[in-house]
Amino acid sequence: MTDTYLTDKPDPKITRASVGQFAQQYGVLIIIVALLIGLSFASDSFFTARNLLNILNQSAPLAIIACALTLVIIGGGFDLSTGAIFGVASVSAGYIAINVDPYLAILAGPVIGLGLGAINGLIITGFGVHSFLVTLATSLVYRGVAILITGGALIPVRIAEFSWLGRERIGMVNVAVIVLVLFMLLMMFLLNRTTFGRKVFAVGGNEEAALLSGIRTNLIKIMTFCLSGGAAGLAGVIAVSRISMAEPQAGMGLELEAIAAVILGGTSIMGGSGAVWRSVSGVLLIALIGNGFNILNVNPFFKDLTTGVIIVVAVALAASASRSR
Amino acid sequence: MTDTEIAVRMRGVAKSFGKTRILNDISIDFLQGSVHALVGENGAGKSSVGKIIGGYYAADEGTVEINGETVSRFSPRDALQRGVAMIHQELQLVPELTVLQNVFLGLESQYAGVLVQGDLARFRALEETCQFGLDPHAKVARLRIAERQKVEIMRAVAREARIIIMDEPTSSLTEDEAERLHALIARLKARGKTIIYVSHFLDHIIANCDRVTVMRDGRVIHTDSMAGETKQSLVDSMLGQASEISWPALPAAPAAAVPPLVELKEVCSDTGLDGVSLTIRPGEIVGLIGLVGSGRSEIGRVLFGADRITSGSYLLDGQDQDRLTINKAVQQGLALVPEDRRKQGLVLTQTTRPNVSLASLDKISRYGVLNPRRERARVERMIDHFGIVPRRVDGDVAFYSGGNQQKVLLSKWAVETPRLLILDEPSRGVDIGARQRIHEFIVEMAEAGTAILLISSEIEEVINLSHRGYLMSGGRIFAEASCADLNVDEALNRIFHEQGADPSSPERIIA
Numbered sequence A: 001m002t003d004t005y006l007t008d009k010p011d012p013k014i015t016r017a018s019v020g021q022f023a024q025q026y027g028v029l030i031i032i033v034a035l036l037i038g039l040s041f042a043s044d045s046f047f048t049a050r051n052l053l054n055i056l057n058q059s060a061p062l063a064i065i066a067c068a069l070t071l072v073i074i075g076g077g078f079d080l081s082t083g084a085i086f087g088v089a090s091v092s093a094g095y096i097a098i099n100v101d102p103y104l105a106i107l108a109g110p111v112i113g114l115g116l117g118a119i120n121g122l123i124i125t126g127f128g129v130h131s132f133l134v135t136l137a138t139s140l141v142y143r144g145v146a147i148l149i150t151g152g153a154l155i156p157v158r159i160a161e162f163s164w165l166g167r168e169r170i171g172m173v174n175v176a177v178i179v180l181v182l183f184m185l186l187m188m189f190l191l192n193r194t195t196f197g198r199k200v201f202a203v204g205g206n207e208e209a210a211l212l213s214g215i216r217t218n219l220i221k222i223m224t225f226c227l228s229g230g231a232a233g234l235a236g237v238i239a240v241s242r243i244s245m246a247e248p249q250a251g252m253g254l255e256l257e258a259i260a261a262v263i264l265g266g267t268s269i270m271g272g273s274g275a276v277w278r279s280v281s282g283v284l285l286i287a288l289i290g291n292g293f294n295i296l297n298v299n300p301f302f303k304d305l306t307t308g309v310i311i312v313v314a315v316a317l318a319a320s321a322s323r324s325r
Numbered sequence B: 001m002t003d004t005e006i007a008v009r010m011r012g013v014a015k016s017f018g019k020t021r022i023l024n025d026i027s028i029d030f031l032q033g034s035v036h037a038l039v040g041e042n043g044a045g046k047s048s049v050g051k052i053i054g055g056y057y058a059a060d061e062g063t064v065e066i067n068g069e070t071v072s073r074f075s076p077r078d079a080l081q082r083g084v085a086m087i088h089q090e091l092q093l094v095p096e097l098t099v100l101q102n103v104f105l106g107l108e109s110q111y112a113g114v115l116v117q118g119d120l121a122r123f124r125a126l127e128e129t130c131q132f133g134l135d136p137h138a139k140v141a142r143l144r145i146a147e148r149q150k151v152e153i154m155r156a157v158a159r160e161a162r163i164i165i166m167d168e169p170t171s172s173l174t175e176d177e178a179e180r181l182h183a184l185i186a187r188l189k190a191r192g193k194t195i196i197y198v199s200h201f202l203d204h205i206i207a208n209c210d211r212v213t214v215m216r217d218g219r220v221i222h223t224d225s226m227a228g229e230t231k232q233s234l235v236d237s238m239l240g241q242a243s244e245i246s247w248p249a250l251p252a253a254p255a256a257a258v259p260p261l262v263e264l265k266e267v268c269s270d271t272g273l274d275g276v277s278l279t280i281r282p283g284e285i286v287g288l289i290g291l292v293g294s295g296r297s298e299i300g301r302v303l304f305g306a307d308r309i310t311s312g313s314y315l316l317d318g319q320d321q322d323r324l325t326i327n328k329a330v331q332q333g334l335a336l337v338p339e340d341r342r343k344q345g346l347v348l349t350q351t352t353r354p355n356v357s358l359a360s361l362d363k364i365s366r367y368g369v370l371n372p373r374r375e376r377a378r379v380e381r382m383i384d385h386f387g388i389v390p391r392r393v394d395g396d397v398a399f400y401s402g403g404n405q406q407k408v409l410l411s412k413w414a415v416e417t418p419r420l421l422i423l424d425e426p427s428r429g430v431d432i433g434a435r436q437r438i439h440e441f442i443v444e445m446a447e448a449g450t451a452i453l454l455i456s457s458e459i460e461e462v463i464n465l466s467h468r469g470y471l472m473s474g475g476r477i478f479a480e481a482s483c484a485d486l487n488v489d490e491a492l493n494r495i496f497h498e499q500g501a502d503p504s505s506p507e508r509i510i511a
Helices: A014-042 A049-074 A082-099 A102-127 A131-150 A160-167 A175-193 A195-205 A207-211 A217-243 A254-265 A276-296 A301-324 B046-053 B076-081 B099-103 B119-130 B145-158 B175-190 B202-208 B231-239 B296-303 B326-331 B341-345 B352-364 B372-386 B402-414 B432-447 B459-465 B488-501
Strands: B006-017 B020-031 B035-039 B061-066 B069-071 B084-087 B163-167 B194-198 B211-216 B219-225 B262-269 B276-280 B285-289 B309-316 B334-337 B420-424 B451-455 B468-473 B476-482
Touching (some): A014 A276, A049 A082, A049 A175, A049 A217, A049 A276, A082 A102, A082 A131, A082 A217, A082 A254, A102 A131, A102 A160, A160 A175, A160 A217, A175 A195, A175 A217, A175 A276, A195 A207, A195 A217, A195 B352, A207 B341, A276 A301, B006 B194, B020 B046, B020 B194, B020 B219, B046 B061, B046 B084, B046 B163, B076 B084, B084 B145, B099 B119, B099 B145, B119 B175, B145 B163, B145 B175, B175 B194, B175 B202, B202 B231, B211 B231, B219 B231, B231 B488, B262 B296, B276 B296, B276 B451, B276 B476, B285 B296, B285 B459, B296 B309, B296 B334, B296 B451, B341 B402, B352 B372, B352 B402, B372 B402, B402 B432, B432 B451, B432 B459, B451 B459, B459 B488, B476 B488
Parallel strands (some): B035 B211, B163 B194, B285 B451, B334 B420, B420 B451
Antiparallel strands (some): B006 B061, B061 B069, B211 B219, B262 B276, B262 B309, B468 B476
């Protein structure tokens, strides 16, 4: 009986609903454009290729994590361990770069991250524990592992064969930005053009329906956590090669920033809907706010406060829009 | 009789969900201190009447008087304050709390908000009325369903409810437990409580109720004293005349020489199946006839690999399916259209296109990469085939009517003709037009050589659309019949007879 509840009722408030939906759909882009215009007027040094590329370059590690995290969240999961995986990958890459081979180190970061992500996924599906709890716990474990690897010390990594990833440019564009763009395109491709992406949407949207359609839902979940871990590893390597220093505490709080960016972009925390471009927009928005504060020389105390307010507003808008649907 | 004797009076009550009218002009008087049964087929509206009195649904039209006061738009909480408590099919307890805590939830002995002793003494006093023998300190999560139901009843009694609505109270009880429940009902009645008893179990109703209201298609057929009613008279008025729906002609049944596609032999499962044997041949439509909880859906789930078989064997094309998973079942061309399309069938966050493709992504992809043009063409073909409205490949399924949602769900499996199609309540909650189309579809699939297992609460639907039927009760198949020789009356009579004849076996029903 309840299924006929929402039948073809013509929507009388077309204007309000459609405005709400538009705001929900493209809200983050609207704010970004507004910020771009506002900051361009406020400062001459803002709207320059150099500054904009710089913003992109600085947010590349976070954006890479957010891209893959989008798939986890669309699949109905949650990953709180990306910051810790970032740390493990950082120190492992640093260690390998110095003691083994710098190119192998670059490869090792993502691979180690993928493995740690796989552990997350196996625990979550094997024991049927919510991903929030599992990744909260494994983040502590992984952080501990990172500290064990170095004994708590920092590892300076000054090797040209290693630091090109975070420091070099091709033409005007930073290598890290190119890596980010490629990674983003890969995630978009996976999500929108492959059977895997379809299954991710189905698992997050209605797990039982996915299961009853013959989808191996656990395998799909594990794969999303692998991607998320791998992305965190890649981000860690980029960061280490940029600052030429591997530290076990690197990436503290990064997991929350990534989640904030995904949510700010408009991907549903309930799973089943969302997009990679949204999360990248979320990252850029947060980065733009930070950049604006620097350029305008405003007390940085207001930066987090403003970011937080914008996240609350964006999420509230999205919630009210989805309620009116 | 005077007005004071009427505990609940309903006059001209109507209720609709969307376009579907589920209750029409309901007028019933429930007398104080009586046990009043509501009977009818599934979907007749008996639970909805209970939910209106219990404050879960608001009536669209008409009036409801409780103890002489007219009430409108009230919540379950308001209903409780007026002395109305409803005991659900899905129980509403806090599993992590103890029996005692659940019984007195919101009524704890307290002084200025600080909990004080005294609940235990109150519990013991309550136990004198109820005589359930429950351990007050047991965690509800560890109790069996029957025991949880007792907790729920104690909770109603603790709230001094004067009117208690019980929706299918015996469906998860053994015969012995049901008897004890009925003894309690007699005690409650002796204390002047009014019990509204919604049930399928006619034996229980005849033995324990004073009055009965028979419902059909959302209307009251009649309300009478139980004296003089028999099982037969109740079944007759529940069914009424045959409806006007026309049924499509069935294709000829496959020849007897055709080997079965599917064969179950003495299959048991944790979900309550008890020695089930059946066969389905290609091109044959086989129906399962039984009431809710008789194990119909469970057979479908076992065939689809969704539930594990604990003993017995399952042969598909002569091959043992010992370790069947849903994934393997789908790969072998098995399809299940589940009972609850919104919860189990559709991904409502997505549009028509991905929903239709979900079970056959391999067919529209290469190395895991989707071919959008092929996908689109397939979905368009399905939309035309079923007449799905709106005709949009990326329509928002969440807002489709029940009938169109069901068509999308059927498309998911029809798009690659399955070898076995299990349909669980394929026409529940859909309008007449969609229903006819769905019936035609079932026949089309059989003509194309698909083996079909049809499960429906509407016995009429099963009988008219199946070649053969299996009669079920309590997780067992107790008879097989050719549907051409069967009619609804006879089928129901046999089921009720079987229920009555089998009092010794504890019900293993999972509602």
